[in-house]
Amino acid sequence: MELFTIDTILPAASGILFITQAIYHLGLYNKLYIHNKETVYTTDVNTENPPLSVIIVAKDAADELQENLPFILEQDYPEFEVIVIYDRSADDCDDTLKLLEDKYPNLYHTFIPDSARYISHKKLGITMGIKASRHEWLVFTEPNCRPQSNQWLKQMARNFTPATEIVLGYSNYEKVPGWLNKKITFDTLLNSMRYLGMALSGHPYMGTGRNLAYRKTLYYKQKGFASHLNLQRGEDDLFINETAHAHNTRVETGSDSLMRIAMPKYKKIWCEEKISYAATSRLFKGTARYIMGFETCSRLLFYAAIIATIIIGILLHQWTTLGIAILLWAARFVMQLIVFRKTAKTLGERKFCALLPVFDFLQPIWNGVFKLQRKLRRKNEFMRK
Template identity: 55%
Template sequence: MEAFAFDTTEQYLLAATGILLAVQALYYLALYNRIHLRSRKAGRDDLHFTQELPPLSVIICAHEEVENLRRNLPAILEQDYPQFEVIVINDGEKSESEDYLTQLENRYSNLYHSFVPDSSRYISRKKLAVTLGIRAARYDWLVLTEANCCPQSNQWLRLMARNFTSRTEVVLGYSGYERGRNWLHRRAAFDNLFTAMRYLGFALAGSPYMGIGRNLAYRKQLFFDQKGFSAHLNLRRGDDDLFVNQVARRDNTRVETDPAAVVRMQPLLRTKDWREEKIGYASTARLYHGAQRWILGFETFSRLLFHAAWIATVVLAALHTHWLVAALGFLQFVFRFVMQALVINITAKDLDEKYRHYLLLPIFDILQPLQSLRWKLYCLFRDKREFLRK
């Protein structure tokens, strides 16, 4: 019976690991699994979509991105939707982009473009570009995306619009990466998927707190009622996540996760680009209203504690040759890994993600919060002027 004689330390470690496992299971089954549950409901027609297809305006902000426009804009212009316009606001390099957009306007009567004046200084250029596009829009429903994004199908606008009920003012969509080949691509794809499981999961739970402007819709009147971006004019970022944080509520926000409504970006070429994007969002996250940020922070904290607890259990038991204790500690890790892999990969399948996460999942699971800490430290020690309007 010595195999069942656990000392006090082993008992505490096993109990702590079990409690942390239960906490993690609650997050995965009650929050991170929401996208899959939503997909199942959509398949059963339980989500009460509208049959109306109101006219809408697609707004694209492009910063020196003529190649992205060549690659992606035709797929947006050729959407299967009865009445819509596409407004491209060009920022930065003008001549080549202007020439290309002018040529396309001769082929597509619903394409319009303008530009951000070089002398603009009173607002961040991205926010000004979005504001110019919204002011130029003829229709009440706005769908925002970016020049480096391409819809997965010609049904993108129809699927977003099926959520435009009389009570809806905000629709959150999903944006992912095209499949790449290297370590950076896998890291970025996992981080992007996991981030979406968080903010879309909260929105599906009735507590929306942010959105990303690559696949986002809201009413034009809502923008003007909130006086646009006036609450955060001093910040370079916040044209998507802070605005959604300000206006989204349980009763006015819906989520679209059909794989045909996904938009995809080209794989990242440089770590620097990904780092700057993540630092940008980290700089605005501290301004979010609501408890979601702290709830997610607790998930991260409990995750790291869980890994520390099961590893300590296995190591201590192995040193004392208590193999049953070591096996119980390792089984708790295996149980969480299986649950995590099922939720993440089923969600990835629902969103038509190209990657599946199995062998690298434990590495990403620990690396992701360490990366987030790194972005926050960047924000803390960088010159604050880098996050203010220029």
């Protein structure tokens, strides 16, 4: 009797892959829920609310600024300034900002000169904002983002301890009807569970400029974006990848700290963001990208092993083998559903439920397509212009 036959190897492989997936879901993806449930801010947290500067770089965003800036300018915070640097464009950003400045004395704006060439305007704008800022703590967001509470800055600031240099916040798209919205909110939630979960595990590897804070001295110590100045993007994820470590990074995901992103007008806008991320994420230093890549591979292999085991079980009338495969898939789905539902609830997201297995299977595929599109494009498309 042969011990290593296909009807024994496949169930064994499925079991090993199930254990691997369980480690990721219970040990990493569950971190955000545990953090929100158990976090107690002790006396080492600076409760003095130090003055801070909010920096926003805008392009063709007059309507978005008019709609979202008041929610930032009206934060319940003792002392802060908001600095908007806009890329000269066809819309009336300047007029919009001047009108807002008449109402809000803590709002300041300037523009990226037309003469700026061969440099990323986003990075140049952030650099201009940092140099113009008056305070040590810098908070970053974007024109299409709206804080969900007037306590946003206070919740970010409660992490400003003497040892902290970086605070990673949570952001996701607004919830509206439609398949595309469900797709991108799931993708953003999963990616957040990854990079914020890794940060909570003591291994931060990236951040997003939609809800992010760091010290001005950290920016100058790192010489700004000098190490990736040749790239069009990377002002947030690559910068955090280079500077974040277990002892200088904190995560803020309280209900009042959440940031909502306006839905893009066209699917292509979101696709271009994903392709740009694919161009910068391959440059991440450390093991995090490989750890996340291994999760994706083990997930796809799990599905492949389960499907193959079910087929073999049916063809060979191995009902025990078939039952093992179904039981493993069901156990993983229940585990995943519990983790996602609890995390989504604390972050005000959809629970997904019936769509969870669909998106769980498709997410690695569409991200693979984005990586392929990145490879097929010319290298200079991702370089500074």
